[in-house]
Amino acid sequence: MRPREFDHDDVLRIAFEQFWRKGVRGTSLSDIARDAGVQRGSLYNAFGSKEALFLQAYERYAGDYLVALQKALGAGSLRKRLIAFFDLTITNFRSGTPPRGCPTTRGLMELGAAEGEGLDEDARQAFANLISRITALVQDALSAGAKRGEFSGNPAAAALHIITVTRGLAVIERAFGDEPQLRKIAAHTVDLVLDKRGR
Amino acid sequence: MRPREFDHDDVLRIAFEQFWRKGVRGTSLSDIARDAGVQRGSLYNAFGSKEALFLQAYERYAGDYLVALQKALGAGSLRKRLIAFFDLTITNFRSGTPPRGCPTTRGLMELGAAEGEGLDEDARQAFANLISRITALVQDALSAGAKRGEFSGNPAAAALHIITVTRGLAVIERAFGDEPQLRKIAAHTVDLVLDKRGR
DNA sequence: CACGTTCTTGACGTCGTGTCAAATACTCTT
């Protein structure tokens, strides 16, 4: 066998960076190939298609992101955990300076939908998977908080609600680009869930 | 002047139908031209570009949608109004049978992002405009409800929260396609906002 | 050291967007 002339993971990282910044549609395989110093054909050989490449790059990212979220949800009072969770959700929207959308939400709405109606099952599952796992993390935090008397309510329902707000924030961010407002919404949500209404 | 051989509004409707079903990316101007019985070049002459055509088609839809929302938010108890609002938000995701995503959320995440980072100012504003106006409608309903003692809290913050949940639902719908779950989240949100916690 | 397997490379086909100039059809003026 002839050995590969590039590092699989490096290409995934480079590709994801581009996909994140310019969108899947706005990124051509030529762009990625140039950036990675790889021939375009080699990418097809190694990954199959543009969408498959994106999906692999996305799953790489999803792993890292989950770890960060888990850490954020693991220390302090329940309120602190939730605030940290929202914080990470909001700030991770941008990696350096310029705001870029949430990859999951972006990808979900941008991908597939080529022919019939929805997006391909593979892609859908990749995104749904991450969302499910994040929901589980939040639910665990809430359940633990319930035992400590920091929260009264249905952990499953509340977790789902929080995750929904999270996804909504990604959309609002793209529509208005107003980060302070996002934080206000997040704080308000935490108040609602923790039963401290008003402000 | 030579008169146009097609009806401007008809084309807008046909185009939006396609954009909604197959996504902006998944719809080619050839598709629309064929469906509308118009030459592709004529579309460019009349609308300028694919994105411009989508934006005009979208604004046409936005007007109709706003009217429907306003009606839903205008009758019954505050709780009934909010439920009706969420209902319309959820069911309007599909027009006939097959579930198609929320056009606003789809468009926001799919459009632009070609070069630098975000989407063009024109497009962003079109979406942000609809979201703002919907938020205003909800806020009005909440303010009225506050006077009637159906709601205590900050109408602006609550409206923003509700709209965020709404946008989140569009994402969740696309990830899981599970409509009953959407309704549960909606009901839970109404409970939270109206201060009837638990279930 | 040859063999085979995999990767690489460049050319090709197809499709989509957007532009342009020539032809066309209508209206308005005289």
Next chain:
DNA sequence: AAGAGTATTTGACACGACGTCAAGAACGTG
């Protein structure tokens, strides 16, 4: 009523992107 003007239509063209394929290249293995 006829011609001039103007906007629309039409088809051809250029360009870029995705994906495929066959031929060449590089490495491990017997």
